[in-house]
Amino acid sequence: MKRDAFSQYHPAVNFVFFVGAIGFGVVIQHPAYAAAGCVSAALYYLLLRGRSAWKLILSMLPLAALLTLINPLFNTSGEHILFRVFGRPYTLEALYYGMAIAAIFVVMMLWFGCYNAVLTSDKFTGLFGNLIPALSLLLVMVLRMIPNFFRKMKQIIGARRSIGKGAEKSGSTKEKIGQGMTVLSALTDWALEGSVVTADSMRARGYGTARRTSFQIYRMTLRDWVLLALMVFLAAGVIVAGGVRAEFTPILSIAPLTWGFAAYCVFLSIPTALHIKEALQWRISISKI
Amino acid sequence: MKRSTVSSILTVLLLIPATLYLGTKLPGRWYYLTSTLIIIETMIPFFLAFEKRRPQARELVTIAVMAAIAAVSRAAFAFIPNFKPIVGIIMITGIAFGAEAGFLTGTVAAFASNFFFGQGPYTPWQMMAYGFGGFLAGLLFHKKRKLHQKPVLYLAVLTAFGFVGIVAVVGPLLDCCTIFTTGTQLTWAYALACFASGFPINVTHGIACGLTMLLLSKPLLDKLDRLKTKYGMMEAGTDGL
Structure with missing residues (x-):
């Protein structure tokens, strides 16, 4: 992943942005808002992931088309009947509605893609470590164990293969399942015996005697507060301005755009703008040398 | 309470x-x-x-280990397409350590594995579905020691539970997420269509879970029981010390 300016802000700021972007994204079915969401989420996702972003973005297209075409099969209300499927009307309004829902779905998936890149697991546990100490510790342990167990599993499979009990591609399904179960069983044994040592070590080092500290220290600085205030202000603007109502069926009625739409666009483009601003500054400072 | x-x-x-x-x-x-x-x-x-x-250190670590094993379990069956034993292992944890531990193992396993495969709109639903699978298993079988005297019947019951639990509870819960994300009107027709299209996937998932219960429940439950006697793990409040 490339260096991203928005990711350098406090995790709480990142989290609030994604709650806002995804929350507004799934609730507002106004086509202009959905389109703005699609564009800004795709843009930010491209900046975050570079060329590999196209894989997710392009895989969304057939899914969106499918969602659009399926909707009129179930939602049959609407004035303009295009044709009939098994005697049920297939209406233009429902098709538009399907498009809006497909756009909302794409917005949601793309924002979640950005979320995965920005709010990494250490930020999540850093953010919620004080609120849910036991659960976030549990999560940190599991996140550490998963790669560790993958390695252990590879060792077990390797050892079994060297004595001629490998799960080769040629065996029957029954054999393969049996092999997999044996590997899992061995892994459980190994991991659980090890866990006793971990737990005793935790006790010896004073687990539970004091508040847990986290590895990464995040502090809200002035620029975090400023950005947070701006985001809350814009989000409040979207809510106060209204004009997000859009009904598709039975009659198409879409509210005219208000200044709330401008606030929404500015809100959504915050991370992209920060990313581009920093990239430009970097370019300029390099060219000065 | x-x-x-x-x-x-x-x-x-x-x-x-x-x-x-x-x-x-x-x-x-x-x-x-x-x-x-x-x-x-x-x-x-x-x-x-x-x-x-x-929670005591030993309880925490045991739940973490079981959740991590559930999360990596798919990799042990990399050669077999669509074989997902994750809920099976969560259910076994619930049976061994009780409903609450089963629930936690399920939710944490789903959440943690999504850090590797990507969080999405389905994350809370997956956490709930997997957690509920473990919870149900713990509720039904944790204290049923009588069944242990009939090992064949016990195994058959667990296998059936694994299959039915996925097809009737865990799978439909996951399908609900599809209904709420893609539907424009909440109608029974649309809900039924979503459940019907999810049904074959749920059956495959259920078979994998039932097989996991059939083949893995006895060795794993024995191991977890042995751990309880050997180190006194997961016993109320004592931490085995």
Whole structure:
């Protein structure tokens, strides 16, 4: 992943942005808002992931088309009947509605893609470590164990293969399942015996005697507060301005755009703008040398 | 029950209708947000109870290990397409350590593995579905020691439970997420279509889970029981020391 300016802000700021972007994204079915969401989420996702972003973005297209075409099969209300499927009307309004829902779905998936890149697991546990100490510790342990167990599993499979009990591609399904179960069983044994040592070590080092500290220290600085205030202000603007109502069926009625739409666009483009601003500054400072 | 537990359950019982009310009254399309908020609100009392209890180190580590094994379990069957034993292992944990441990293992396994495969709109639903699978297994079989005297019957019951649990509970819960994210009108026809299209996937998933129960429940339960006697793990409040 490339260096991203928005990711350098406090995790709480990142989290609030994604709650806002995804929350507004799934609730507002106004086509202009959905389109703005699609564009800004795709843009930010491209900046975050570079060329590999196209894989997710392009895989969304057939899914969106499918969602659009399926909707009129179930939602049959609407004035303009295009044709009939098994005697049920297939209406233009429902098709538009399907498009809006497909756009909302794409917005949601793309924002979640950005979320995965920005709010990494250490930020999540850093953010919620004080609120849910036991659960976030549990999560940190599991996140550490998963790669560790993958390695252990590879060792077990390797050892079994060297004595001629490998799960080769040629065996029957029954054999393969049996092999997999044996590997899992061995892994459980190994991991659980090890866990006793971990737990005793935790006790010896004073687990539970004091508040847990986290590895990464995040502090809200002035620029975090400023950005947070701006985001809350814009989000409040979207809510106060209204004009997000859009009904598709039975009659198409879409509210005219208000200044709330401008606030929404500015809100959504915050991370992209920060990313581009920093990239430009970097370019300029390099060219000065 | 402790007073704090009662009050947290009451809060949730008030929160859920409030969410439902707001979701139907406000303009916009609230299906997904309302349903997901309710799912999260249902999980909160479990999490709060766990935090309030101040779990011992050994309990914490054991749950973490089982959740991590569940999360990596798919890799042991990399040669077989669509073979997902994750819920099977969560259910076995629930049977060995009780409903609450099963629930936690399920939710944490789903959440943690999504850090590797990507979080998405399905994350809360997956956490709830997997957690509920473990919870149900613990509720039904944790204290049923009588069944142990008939090992063949016990194994048959567990296998059937693994299959039915996925097809009837865990799978449909996951399909609900599809309904709420992609539907424009909540009609029975659309819901049934979603459940029907999810059915073959749920059956494959259920077969994998049933097979896991059939082949793995005895060795794993024996191991977990041995761990309890050997180190006194997961026994109320003692931490084996």
